Amino acid sequence: MKNHIVLGVDIGGSGIKGGLIDIKKGEMITERYRLETPQPATPAAVAATFKELIDHFDWKGPVGVGFPAIVRHGKALSASNIDASWIGVDITKLLSKAAGCPVYVLNDADAAGIAAMHYGVGKGEQGVVFMITIGSGIGSALFMDGKLVPNTELGHIYLKNNKEVAEKYISGNARKARGLGWSAWGKQFNKYLLHLERLFSPDLIILGGGGSKQFANFQDKIQLNCRVIPAGLLNQAGAIGAAYYAWEMETTKPKH
Ligand code: BGC
Numbered sequence: 001m002k003n004h005i006v007l008g009v010d011i012g013g014s015g016i017k018g019g020l021i022d023i024k025k026g027e028m029i030t031e032r033y034r035l036e037t038p039q040p041a042t043p044a045a046v047a048a049t050f051k052e053l054i055d056h057f058d059w060k061g062p063v064g065v066g067f068p069a070i071v072r073h074g075k076a077l078s079a080s081n082i083d084a085s086w087i088g089v090d091i092t093k094l095l096s097k098a099a100g101c102p103v104y105v106l107n108d109a110d111a112a113g114i115a116a117m118h119y120g121v122g123k124g125e126q127g128v129v130f131m132i133t134i135g136s137g138i139g140s141a142l143f144m145d146g147k148l149v150p151n152t153e154l155g156h157i158y159l160k161n162n163k164e165v166a167e168k169y170i171s172g173n174a175r176k177a178r179g180l181g182w183s184a185w186g187k188q189f190n191k192y193l194l195h196l197e198r199l200f201s202p203d204l205i206i207l208g209g210g211g212s213k214q215f216a217n218f219q220d221k222i223q224l225n226c227r228v229i230p231a232g233l234l235n236q237a238g239a240i241g242a243a244y245y246a247w248e249m250e251t252t253k254p255k256h
Contacts, residue, residue, distance in 0.1 A: 003022075004022060004023040004024045004247065005020050005021070005022060005023070005029070005061065006020070006021050006023055006061065006062050006063070006064055006243035006244075006246050006247045006250075007019070007020055007021070007054070007057055007059045007061065007062070007063045007064070007243065008020075008021040008028070008063075008064050008066075008236075008238075008239030008240055008241075008242045008243030008244075008246075009050070009053060009063060009064065009065045009066070009239055009242060010065075010066045010108060010111070010238030010239045010242065011037070011046065011050070011065060011066065011067050011068065011082075011108070012037060012068060012108070012135070012136065012238075013037060013041070013068065013081045013082065013136040013137075014036070014037055014136070015034050015035065015036060015037055016034070016035045016036075016037055016046070016049050016050060016053060017032055017033065017034040017035075017238075017239060018032070018033055018053050018057070018239055019031065019032045019033060019057075019236070019239060020057060020059075021064075021239065021240050021243035021244075023243060023244060023247045025119075026115065026118060026119030026120075026240055026244070027240070028236050028239065028240065030057070032236060032239070033053060033056050033057070035049050035052060035053060036049075037049070040083045041082050041083045041086075042083050042085050042086075043083075043085060043086055043089050043091075043094055046082075047094050047095060047097075047098040048098070050065075050095055050098055050099065051098045051099060054098075054099040054100075054101070059099075059101065060100075060101055061101060061102075062101065062102045062103075062104065062246045062247065062249075062250045063095075063099060063101055063102070063103045063104070063246060064103075064104050064105075064106075064111070064239075064241075064242030064243040064244065064245050064246030064247070065091070065095060065103055065104065065105045065106075065242050065246075066105075066106060066107070066108035066110075066111030066112070066238040066239065066241065066242040067091055067105050067106070067107065067108055068080075068081050068082055068107075068108045068136070068137060068139070069081075069082060069086060069107065070107065070151045070153060071091065071105050071106050071107050071150075071151065072151065074090055074091055074092030074093065074105055075088065075089065075090050075091065075092075076088070076089050076091050077151075078153070080137055080155075080156075080167070081136045081137045091105045092104065092105050102246075102250065103246075104242075104245055104246040104249045104250075105242075106150065106242060106245050107139070107141075107150060107151055108133070108139055108238050108242075109131060109132075109133045109139025109140050109141045109208070109209075110141045110148055110150050110151070110241070110245075111237075111238045111239075111241035111242040111245060112131055112133050112139070112141065112208045112209070112231070112237040112238045112241050113131035113141025113142075113143060113148065113206070113208070113241065114141070114148060114241035114242075114244050114245055115231075115236075115237040115238070115240040115241035115244065116131055116206050116208065116231045116237060116241075117129070117131075117143055117146055117148075118241075118244055119240065119244075120206075120231055120232055120237070121206055121229055121230075121231055121232060122143070122204070122206055122231075125143075125146070125203070125204055126145050126146065126203070127144070127145065127202075127203035127204070128142070128143070128144055128200060128201065128202040128203050128204075129142075129143040129144075129146075129202060129203060129204045129205075129206065130142055130143075130154070130196065130200070130202050130204070130205045130206065131143075131205075131206045131207075131208050131231065132154070132193070132196075132205060132206070132207055132208070133207075133208040133209035133212075134170075134171065134172050134189075134207060134208070134209040134210065134211025134212055135171065135172050135173075135209035135210050135211065136171060136172060136173050137155050137167045137171050137173070138154070138155025138166060138167035138170060138171045138192075139155060139208075139209065140152045140153065140154035140155060142154075142200075154166075154196060155167035155171065157195070157196075159191065159192060159195060166192050169188065170185065170188055170189050170192050172209065172210055172211045175211070182214050182217035182218045183217065183218060183221060185218065186217070186218025186219075186220075186221030186222065187221045189218065189221070189222070190221050190222050190223060190224070193205060193222065193224055193228065194223075194224060197224050197225060197226060201226075202226050203226055203227070204226060204227045204228075204229070205224070205226060205227070205228045205229075206228075206229055206230070206231050207228065207229070207230050207231060208230075208231040208237055212230040212231055213230070215230040
């Protein structure tokens, strides 16, 4: 693959963002390009916007895509923060056809976690590590000795006294909708993390997504036995991790 360059894309509820990623450095080497996610975000509409992004970069090589749902063997198996018509759709097939280049798709939080583990604060971390992303939803990625266990969906656990899944109370969107400041939200988020700690005894929890940029505003509310640190890498983690995943898939693919 030419110069270890892959196009990394992050499909989210409000924006579809991407840029060319240097896999050796784990850096975006172009300006990040962002398009509004079409509403409703149906498969056909998202595929058309995705093609626009490919055309913007005039890209012909491999593309890695982080997608906000369970992604099993390229297919969407859930749709909490995207249009329900995605369920059952072969995302890989749809986007490869739209782009005219090889596309590899994985869950968006798994992508952000991969970026943190390979290039960021998780580099070299052994044992049980979680990435929890705070955005429109709550995403999770689980790593054991650096190896990803995909599609953990820990934003969908139920907490005591809550009628709906955890992300309905503690995602970035839920915080805004409930009118909570970072401190009040931080207290509730700590309860959520404590529950995860009880269930999985992680060695480290890395916080990602837009909400993690506010870490300084709720850090004092986080009281766990394990280390909890923000990811850094800001908005580009999803695209960088997706690009790494695509590169890995391309380079390990059996040659005919
Ligand atoms: C979805 C996850 C996704 C997370 C962050 C959740 O609602 O179920 O698959 O990783 O949002 O986008």
